[in-house]
Amino acid sequence: MSKLTIKTLAKELGLSIATVSKALKDSHEISSETKKKVLAMAEQLNYVPNPYASSLRKQKSKTIAVILPEVADNFFSLAINGIQSVAETKNYHVLIYLSHESFEIEKNTVNHCLSGRVDGVLLSVSSETSDAAHFEKLKNENIPFVFFDREFENFAAPKIITNDYECGFLAAKLLLSKGCKHPAFLSTSENLSICSKRSAGFTAALTEEGFIKDKHEFVIDCTGTPDTIFDQVQELLKNNPQIDGIVASVERLAMQIYMVSVANSITIPKELKVVAFSTLETAPILNPSLTTITQPAFEIGKTAAEVLFTMIEKKKHNITADSVMILPSTLIERNSTLA
Amino acid sequence: MSKLTIKTLAKELGLSIATVSKALKDSHEISSETKKKVLAMAEQLNYVPNPYASSLRKQKSKTIAVILPEVADNFFSLAINGIQSVAETKNYHVLIYLSHESFEIEKNTVNHCLSGRVDGVLLSVSSETSDAAHFEKLKNENIPFVFFDREFENFAAPKIITNDYECGFLAAKLLLSKGCKHPAFLSTSENLSICSKRSAGFTAALTEEGFIKDKHEFVIDCTGTPDTIFDQVQELLKNNPQIDGIVASVERLAMQIYMVSVANSITIPKELKVVAFSTLETAPILNPSLTTITQPAFEIGKTAAEVLFTMIEKKKHNITADSVMILPSTLIERNSTLA
Numbered sequence: 224m225s226k227l228t229i230k231t232l233a234k235e236l237g238l239s240i241a242t243v244s245k246a247l248k249d250s251h252e253i254s255s256e257t258k259k260k261v262l263a264m265a266e267q268l269n270y271v272p273n274p275y276a277s278s279l280r281k282q283k284s285k286t287i288a289v290i291l292p293e294v295a296d297n298f299f300s301l302a303i304n305g306i307q308s309v310a311e312t313k314n315y316h317v318l319i320y321l322s323h324e325s326f327e328i329e330k331n332t333v334n335h336c337l338s339g340r341v342d343g344v345l346l347s348v349s350s351e352t353s354d355a356a357h358f359e360k361l362k363n364e365n366i367p368f369v370f371f372d373r374e375f376e377n378f379a380a381p382k383i384i385t386n387d388y389e390c391g392f393l394a395a396k397l398l399l400s401k402g403c404k405h406p407a408f409l410s411t412s413e414n415l416s417i418c419s420k421r422s423a424g425f426t427a428a429l430t431e432e433g434f435i436k437d438k439h440e441f442v443i444d445c446t447g448t449p450d451t452i453f454d455q456v457q458e459l460l461k462n463n464p465q466i467d468g469i470v471a472s473v474e475r476l477a478m479q480i481y482m483v484s485v486a487n488s489i490t491i492p493k494e495l496k497v498v499a500f501s502t503l504e505t506a507p508i509l510n511p512s513l514t515t516i517t518q519p520a521f522e523i524g525k526t527a528a529e530v531l532f533t534m535i536e537k538k539k540h541n542i543t544a545d546s547v548m549i550l551p552s553t554l555i556e557r558n559s560t561l562a
Numbered sequence: 563m564s565k566l567t568i569k570t571l572a573k574e575l576g577l578s579i580a581t582v583s584k585a586l587k588d589s590h591e592i593s594s595e596t597k598k599k600v601l602a603m604a605e606q607l608n609y610v611p612n613p614y615a616s617s618l619r620k621q622k623s624k625t626i627a628v629i630l631p632e633v634a635d636n637f638f639s640l641a642i643n644g645i646q647s648v649a650e651t652k653n654y655h656v657l658i659y660l661s662h663e664s665f666e667i668e669k670n671t672v673n674h675c676l677s678g679r680v681d682g683v684l685l686s687v688s689s690e691t692s693d694a695a696h697f698e699k700l701k702n703e704n705i706p707f708v709f710f711d712r713e714f715e716n717f718a719a720p721k722i723i724t725n726d727y728e729c730g731f732l733a734a735k736l737l738l739s740k741g742c743k744h745p746a747f748l749s750t751s752e753n754l755s756i757c758s759k760r761s762a763g764f765t766a767a768l769t770e771e772g773f774i775k776d777k778h779e780f781v782i783d784c785t786g787t788p789d790t791i792f793d794q795v796q797e798l799l800k801n802n803p804q805i806d807g808i809v810a811s812v813e814r815l816a817m818q819i820y821m822v823s824v825a826n827s828i829t830i831p832k833e834l835k836v837v838a839f840s841t842l843e844t845a846p847i848l849n850p851s852l853t854t855i856t857q858p859a860f861e862i863g864k865t866a867a868e869v870l871f872t873m874i875e876k877k878k879h880n881i882t883a884d885s886v887m888i889l890p891s892t893l894i895e896r897n898s899t900l901a
Contacts, residue, residue, distance in 0.1 A: 294642050300634040307660055316674070319658040321646055335655070449843075481847040504788075505842070508820040510849030 232270050236261060286316045287531060288336050291347040292324045292373075297474065297502045298520045299347070302371065305524025306345060313532055315342075326351035333357040337364050343531045344368040345524075348375050350412035350446070367534035371527035372518075374416045381534075381546040383527040387417050390516045390552050391424025394470040394498045397514070397554065399432055401496055401562045403468030408442045409456070409476045418472050421500065425470055445476055452479040457487065460495075467495060468560075474501035477513060497559040500552075511558035518552045526550065571609050575600060625655045626870060627675045630686040631663045631712075636813065636841040637859045638686070641710065644863025645684060652871055654681075665690035672696040676703050682870045683707040684863075687714050689751035689785070706873035710866035711857075713755045720873075720885040722866040726756050729855045729891050730763025733809040733837045736853070736893065738771055740835055740901045742807030746798070747781045748815045757811050760839065764809055784815055791818040796826065799834075806834060807899075813840035816852060836898040839891075850897035857891045865889065 233243040238261070246253045246261035253261075264270075289306055291299050303319065310317045318341060322329040329349045336344050337360060344361060346368060355378045361368050362380075374382040391408070398406040408425045410418040422442045429441060445455045456479050460466060471477040477499035484491050491497055491511055498514045499506075506513040526548060572582040577600070585592045585600035592600075603609075628645055630638050642658065649656045657680060661668040668688045675683050676699060683700060685707060694717045700707050701719070713721040730747070737745040747764045749757040761781045768780065784794045795818050799805060810816040816838035823830050830836055830850055837853040838845075845852040865887060 294633060295636065295639040297634065300639055303633050303658075304660070316657065316659070318655065320655070321643070478843055478847065481844075485847065503844070504817060505820075505844045505848060508817065508824065508849055509844060509847050510851070512849070 229270070232261070232265060232268065235268065236264055284340055284342050285314065286318055286341045287343045287345065287528075287535075288318045288320060288332075288341040289345045290320045290322060290329060290332050290336075292322050292349050294319065294321060297504065298372070298518060301502055301520035302347075302524030302527075305521040305526075306528040308521075309525055309528035309532065315532075322349040324349045324351060326353065330357045333361060336361070336366065341366070343535045345371055345527050345531055347371050347373040348415070350415050353414060367531055369527045369531045369534070371523050372417065376416050381530050381548075383523050383530065383548045383550065384416075385518045385523065385552045386549050387420035388424040388427075390500070390554070391421035391426075391470070392428045393424075393554055394421075394500075394516060395425040395428035397498060397556070397560060398468035398470065398496055399428070399434075401468070401492075401560050403496055405463075405465040406441065406468035406470065406496075407459070407463070407466045408470045408472065409445050409480075410442055410472050411444065411446055411476065413442075413444060417500075421470075421472050445479075449475065449479060452476060453482055456480055456483045460487070460489065469495065469497050471497065471499035471501070474499055474503050477501055477503070481509065481513075492559050492561045496561075498554075506555075507557065509559075511561075514557045514560040515555050516552050517555055519550045522550050568609070571600075571604060571607065574607065575603050623679055623681050624653065625657055625680045626682045626684065626867075626874075627657045627659060627671075627680040628684045629659045629661060629668060629671050629675075631661050631688050633658065633660060636843065637711070637857060640841055640859035641686075641863030641866075644860040644865075645867040647860075648864055648867035648871065654871075661688040663688045663690060665692065669696045672700060675700070675705065680705070682874045684710055684866050684870055686710050686712040687754070689754050692753060706870055708866045708870045708873070710862050711756065715755050720869050720887075722862050722869065722887045722889065723755075724857045724862065724891045725888050726759035727763040727766075729839070729893070730760035730765075730809070731767045732763075732893055733760075733839075733855060734764040734767035736837060736895070736899060737807035737809065737835055738767070738773075740807070740831075740899050742835055744802075744804040745780065745807035745809065745835075746802070746805045747809045747811065748784050748795070748819075749781055749811050750783065750785050750815065752781075752783060756839075760809075760811050784818075788814065788818060791815060792821055795819055795822045799826070799828065808834065808836050810836065810838035810840070813838055813842050816840055816842070820848065820852075831898050831900045835900075837893075845894070846896065848898075850900075853896045853899040854894050855891050856894055858889045861889050 229240055229243055233240045236243060242253060243261055246258045247265065287310060289303065293299055307317055320332045322332065326349055329352055334357065344366060352375060355375055358375060358378055368380055370380055370382045372384060374384055395406060408422050410422050413419050426442065443459060445452050452475065460483060469480055471480060477497060480497055484495060489495050498516065501515045502517055502520045503515065506515050568579055568582055572579045575582065581592060582600055585597045586604065626649060628642065632638055646656055659671045661671065665688055668691060683705060691714060694714055697714060697717055697719065707719055709719055709721040711723060713723055734745060747761050749761050752758050765781065782798060784791050791814065799822060808819055810819060816836060819836055823834060828834050837855065840854045841856055841859045842854065845854050
C-alpha cells in the first residue's frame with residue numbers, strides 16, 4: 224500500500240484538494256456536512272497528515288528534546304517520567320538524547336536541535352561541559368530551554384534544581400553526629416554543579432566543626448565504569464583506613480562502596496557509615512538499608528517541563544538567571560548510618 | 563539573530579544557491595576549492611540545514627522510534643543504551659516513547675510514527691496489548707519494525723528475545739532442588755509474551771516433578787503501583803502460608819517481595835526463597851543478596867537496533883515470523899535461594 228496523500232483523499236471524495244485541506248483544518252469556509260464526509264473518509268482510509276510538511280507550514284515541531292547524561296539511572300528515568308507526564312497533556316513528543324557525559328556529544332545534540340527541529344529543550348549538563356557557547360546558540364535562535372538538576376552556573380536560563388548545598392551540609396552533620404571522625408565526600412566531577420555544591424556544603428559543615436585542614440583530604444573524585452569506580456573506592460579505603468564515613472554524591476558510587484565493603488569485609492555501619500544522594504528504590508532492602516538524600520526526581524522533571532511549556536506557549540524566553548526553582552530533597556535515615 | 567538560510571550563505575559567498583547547495587552535498591559538479599570555501603563559511607556562520615525541508619526532499623527522517631512500557635526500569639534503560647550505541651554509529655536520532663503499559667497510548671504512538679516521521683520502529687509491547695491492527699498498519703506502510711523483549715505472538719516481524727520458557731523452567735527446578743514444596747510464580751500479566759512463557763516453563767518443571775494439580779494455585783497475577791503490588795504480595799503470603807518459594811517474573815515484583823518480608827518478619831531464604839528475572843545492579847548487595855535470571859538487556863537493545871538498520875538500509879522488511887533471535891539469560895545463584 225502506498226502512502227495516502229491529501230490528493231488521493233480528494234480524488235476519492237470527488238472534491239478539490241483545497242476543500243479537503245480546509246475541511247481537515249475545520250475551516251469556516253466549509254459546510255459541516257462536507258467536513259463530516261471528509262473526516263469519515265480520512266478515518267476510513269487511515270489518512271495521516273505528513274508531519275514534516277505540516278511542521279514546515281506551522282513552524283511547530285510539537286516536539287521537545289531532553290538532553291541528559293544517562294538513562295540507566297533512577298534519578299533520570301524518574302525525571303523523564305515527570306517530563307512525559309506534562310508532554311502528554313500538551314500532545315507533545317519527547318526526543319530523548321543521551322550525552323553519556325560527553326561535552327562533544329552534548330554540543331552536537333544542541334546543534335541538531337537548532338533550526339526548528341524542536342520547540343524547546345530540557346537539559347541536564349554532562350560532567351565534561353566547561354563552556355556555554357552551545358547554550359548561547361539556543362538563546363540566539365530563541366529556542367526556549369530549561370536546565371534541570373545539573374545546571375551550567377553563570378549562564379542565565381531557568382533552572383529547576385534541588386537544595387544541593389544544604390543537603391551536603393546535612394549529610395556531613397549526620398555523619399559527625401553519629402561519631403565519624405574522618406568522613407570523606409565522593410564526588411564524580413567537581414565540574415558538575417550538583418557535585419560542587421554538595422561538596423561545598425559538606426566542607427562547610429566540617430569547617431564549622433573545626434575539622435578540616437586540607438580540603439583534598441576529604442573530597443575525592445571518582446569516575447568511570449562501575450569497575451573503575453570499584454577500584455578507586457577500594458584504593459581510597461586501603462590507603463586511608465582512618466575514613467569512617469562516606470557521603471556518596473551520586474547513587475552509582477554508593478553501590479560500589481557496598482561492593483567494596485563486601486569484598487574487603489568492611490562492616491557498614493560499624494566500621495564505615497554511608498549516606499548517598501539517591502532515589503534508589505532498593506535503598507530500604509540493601510544490606511544494610513541505605514541512608515539516602517532523596518531528590519524529588521519526578522517533580523523536578525515535571526516542573527522543568529511545565530516551565531518549558533510556559534515559555535513555548537507564551538514565548539517568554541528572555542529569562543534571567545534569577546528564575547531558579549529549588550525543590551528540596553529529603554534525608555531518610557536508615558541502618559547504614561547507625562551509631 | 564534570524565535563522566541562517568542557504569540563500570544568505572550564497573549571498574555571503576557571492577555564489578548561486580544551486581552551487582552552495584551542491585557544494586554542501588559534496589557534489590562532483592563542484593570543484594574542491596569551492597567546496598572548501600563553502601564549508602568554511604557554513605562553519606563560520608553556523609549554518610544548520612532545516613531538518614524538515616531536508617527530510618521532505620530526502621524522504622528520510624534519520625530518526626527511529628522506540629516504543630516501550632517504561633524507562634524507570636533497569637532492563638529497559640539498559641536496552642535503550644544498547645539501541646543508542648547503534649543509532650549513534652548510524653548518525654540516527656532516537657525518539658523514545660513510553661506506553662506506560664497502555665494499549666491506547668501504544669496504538670496512538672504507532673499511528674504517530676506512520677507517514678514518514680520515522681524510518682523504523684523498535685517495539686516492546688504493553689501488558690494490555692491484545693490486538694495487532696496497529697502493527698499491521700506499520701507493515702502496510704512498509705515501515706521496518708522489530709519487537710524486542712516483549713513480542714506480540716503470532717504476528718510476523720523480527721523478534722529479539724531471551725529464552726523465557728527455559729529460564730522459567732530453570733527457576734522452578736532451582737527452587738525445588740533447594741527444598742521448596744510450594745513454589746509460586748508471580749506474573750504481571752499473562753497477556754505478555756515474557757510472562758506467559760516464563761510461567762509455562764515454571765509450570766512444566768512442576769508438572770514434570772509431579773507437583774501440580776491446579777495451575778492457578780501456583781501462578782498469580784500481580785499488577786499496579788509498588789503499593790498495590792505490596793498489598794497483593796502480602797495478601798498472597800498471608801492466605802497461603804505454605805508458599806515457601808517465589809519466582810518473580812519482573813524485578814519490581816522482587817522488590818515488593820523483599821519489602822513484604824521485612825514488614826512481616828518473613829526470613830529470606832529460610833522461610834521463603836526468591837529468584838527474580840532481573841538486571842538489578844543492586845542484586846548482590848540486597849539483604850539477602852538476590853538470585854537472578856539476568857537478561858542480556860544491553861545486547862537485546864543493540865541487536866534489535868542492528869536488525870532494524872539492516873532493514874532500513876537494505877529495505878528488507880518483508881520478514882517472516884521465523885526471524886527470531888534468542889539471546890540467552892544467565893542464572894546467578896545468590897543467598898536468596900540458599901537451602
